[in-house]
Each structure stands twice: as C-alpha cells, then as structure tokens.
Amino acid sequence: MxxxxxxxxxxxxxxxxxxxxxxxxxxxxxxxxxxxxxxxxxxxxxxxxxxxxxxxxxxxxxxxxxxxxxxxxxxxxxxxxxxxxxxxxxxxxxxxxxxxxxxxxxxxxxxxxxxxxxxxxxxxxxxxxxxxxxxxxxxxxxxxxxxxxxxxxxxxxxxxxxxxxxxxxxxxxxxxxxxxxxxxxxxxxxxxxxxxxxxxxTHQFRMQASDELVAWINAFSHGQLRPLPHNVGSSYDLRIFTDAEQMRQAIVKRNSAVGLSRIVSTSGYPSTLDGGHHYIQEGRFRMPWDQYNYTSTPWAELPQTINEVGSIYTCQGFDLNYVGLILGPPVSLNAHNQLQVNLDRYTDVEAFKHRADLTDPTELTAVKKQLILNSINVLMKRGVHGLYIFAHDERLGRYLAQD
Structure with missing residues (x-):
C-alpha cells in the first residue's frame, strides 16, 4: 500500500x-x-x-x-x-x-x-x-x-x-x-x-518493516524467542526500552509529530470493568487503562487517549503509526533463555471463560497460553512505522536490549 x-x-x-x-x-x-x-x-x-x-x-x-x-x-x-x-x-x-x-x-x-x-x-x-x-x-x-x-x-x-x-x-x-x-x-x-x-x-502491508522482523514477531507469538534481527527495515523504527516512562515520552513525541501513536499493553495489571480508573505502574511510569469509548470516534483518534494505555480491545484491527508496547507480567524469560507464559499472572478474566468442549487439562493449558501469545502478536503488529517495547520482566528486557 x-x-x-x-x-x-x-x-x-x-x-x-x-x-x-x-x-x-x-x-x-x-x-x-x-x-x-x-x-x-x-x-x-x-x-x-x-x-x-x-x-x-x-x-x-x-x-x-x-x-x-x-x-x-x-x-x-x-x-x-x-x-x-x-x-x-x-x-x-x-x-x-x-x-x-x-x-x-x-x-x-x-x-x-x-x-x-x-x-x-x-x-x-x-x-x-x-x-x-x-x-x-x-x-x-x-x-x-x-x-x-x-x-x-x-x-x-x-x-x-x-x-x-x-x-x-x-x-x-x-x-x-x-x-x-x-x-x-x-x-x-x-x-x-x-x-x-x-x-x-501473505504480503505484509501494514508494517513498513523487514521480513526478518515480521518473522521474529511471528516466532515470538508462537513461544519462540530469538535474538532481534539487525535488519528491521530502512523505514521502520524498532526500539527496546528498559524504562517505561522513557518509552512513553518517545511515543508522545511521535504522536505530536505524526499522530496515531499510542502506548498499549498486554494484560497482567489491575483491570476491572467497573467504570473506574485502573493503573499500570512500572517504575516512574503510571497511566490508566483505556476507558470504554462511547463516542463515534475510534479510540486511537481521540486526543486524550495519548494519556491512556490501549488494550487488545481498543487496538485490534487498527493501524497506528507508532506503538509503544508494554509486555506485562504474563510473559517472562526463564533461566534457559526461553520464553515463559505465566497463566497465573494474566488478569483478563474474560479471556479464559469456561468452554464445555475443552475438557483435556493439557489442551486447555496450551490454548490459554496461545491466547496470551496471540494478544502479543496483535499488539506487536499495530505500528506501521515503528514498534517500541518495554518488558516488565527484567531478564526478558535485558535479552531484547542486547545488541
């Protein structure tokens, strides 16, 4: 396109x-x-x-x-x-x-x-x-x-x-x-x-990224962690942050310059559909989750949502210009440098509602883990021109930040 x-x-x-x-x-x-x-x-x-x-x-x-x-x-x-x-x-x-x-x-x-x-x-x-x-x-x-x-x-x-x-x-x-x-x-x-x-x-139109970076995201969303590719695309901006507040500031600058740039996050932080504000806090960073949008304007086009954290429920299917992604507590790096999905740290209770046709405990666990990885896949692919990442898990953050 x-x-x-x-x-x-x-x-x-x-x-x-x-x-x-x-x-x-x-x-x-x-x-x-x-x-x-x-x-x-x-x-x-x-x-x-x-x-x-x-x-x-x-x-x-x-x-x-x-x-x-x-x-x-x-x-x-x-x-x-x-x-x-x-x-x-x-x-x-x-x-x-x-x-x-x-x-x-x-x-x-x-x-x-x-x-x-x-x-x-x-x-x-x-x-x-x-x-x-x-x-x-x-x-x-x-x-x-x-x-x-x-x-x-x-x-x-x-x-x-x-x-x-x-x-x-x-x-x-x-x-x-x-x-x-x-x-x-x-x-x-x-x-x-x-x-x-x-x-x-099969051709990727949204992300102006290299095939290597798209392949890296696809592998990540199937539970496979690899070193980030050196070639991310000449017109694509990939950055890894170890400070969520610095990432927020970078996204705010992008939004001021070109618009449609937002912070988004996986689950793993307090969130209840009770109409109140629930915050994501990572060090100096503290912002509320997105609120239900009663207007006819999409969430990402509302100016005030630069001060909210988007979720899969406001961002799925949308193109943002730049996205700052918080990888929350449900995903971490184990001692063997393998990606680990932590079901007990997923706070989106609606996602795991019971299904009568999934009775095998092993299959059920695998499905739940894949749903979490799917949410990461959705969020990582929002940005047309750039993806900024902060990981809650310090080991994962260090791994991603290595040159």
Missing amino acids: TSQVSNAATDKISPNLPLTDEQAQLVAHIMAFTEREIVNPGPAIFTIYGDAGTGKSVVLAHLFAQIQAAARTDTTTPLAGTENYFLVNHPEILKVYKKIAGSQAHLFKKDFQRPTSLINQIAQGKKQADVLVIDEAHLLLSQADHYNNFYGSNQLTSLLQTTKVIILVFDETQVLRMKSFWTEARLEKLLAPYRQETYRL
Missing part, C-alpha cells in the same frame, strides 16, 4: 485506497464468485486467510463497496436488489467502517452491523441477508454469550442458516478469548459441507 504517514483510521481501510494487482484480482474473483453463487441454493463461502497487516480489511472494503454499488445501481447483475451487510464483532472497528460509509455514494451506515444484532433481527423477521461480508471472523462467538445477547451455539453457524453467500477473513493468531475460540482446523470442519473457495494473503 502506501508508506505515507496517516493520522486517520479511515485512511487505512478506505475503499478509495489503491489496490495491488493481487488484491484487485482477488476482489474481481470474489465478485464473480458472489454473482455466480447468489442464484444457487445457499450458502456458499469464500474465506480469505492472512496474518495481521496483510491487507484483508482493504480487500473487504473494496469488495463490499462494489457489491453494494451493484445491488443498488445495476439492474443487470444477479446482485440487483439484494440485501447485504458488512459484519465485524469489534465496536471500535465498526466505528471506522460507519465513518467510511458516510463518504461513499452507495454505502449506508446501516449496512455495517455487529453479528449479534443482525442475527437477532433476522430471527425476529425484521431483516434478511443475501450476502454477508465478515471482517475479523476470528472474533465471531463460538459459544453462547448471554452478556452480548447471543443465545445460539456459534455465530457463524447461525449466519450460515440464513444467508446465500458469506465472504469472511480469518486469522487464528488473532483469537483472543475462549468465547470466540477458533482454529483454522475448527473453521474448516464447520465449513466442509458447503460450497466454498479460499485464498491466503
């Missing part, structure tokens, strides 16, 4: 962005798939696989804009008059898409929904859906969640029962909670009975 610095989240996934040849061909291929399958008994599914930053959302933005233009303006297409929706199970990302809709001729804000809302409206006979485009499908609930008014067993299963065509993007390394626990194998098993096609995006 482009290497220019942007200070608006909508600039990162707008359907006005230019596509690469590969992306344009993929959009055209999925449009042909959709027009072919919409006239057949449903459902048919097109799955796009890809790691964080591989351009999945940009492809979907272009695709949905074309689908809605065809549905609303072209009487010669099989899509004419169809009722179609774009779903994402993340309130902050949904705000970005709704903001984009306001500037596009054939996109309406009502086209963009959270899955539970659409599922319940379809069940009540208030809506129907012909084509669904699902961003961040790895966030779909895979068990009931009464807190979010979902009473089915699996959101994707519910949607498959009511729709003709579904296009979704999926990345198992961004699964963060038990209630939305997925793997590629689980997804493939669920979709096996249906007509489907798949495509895998």
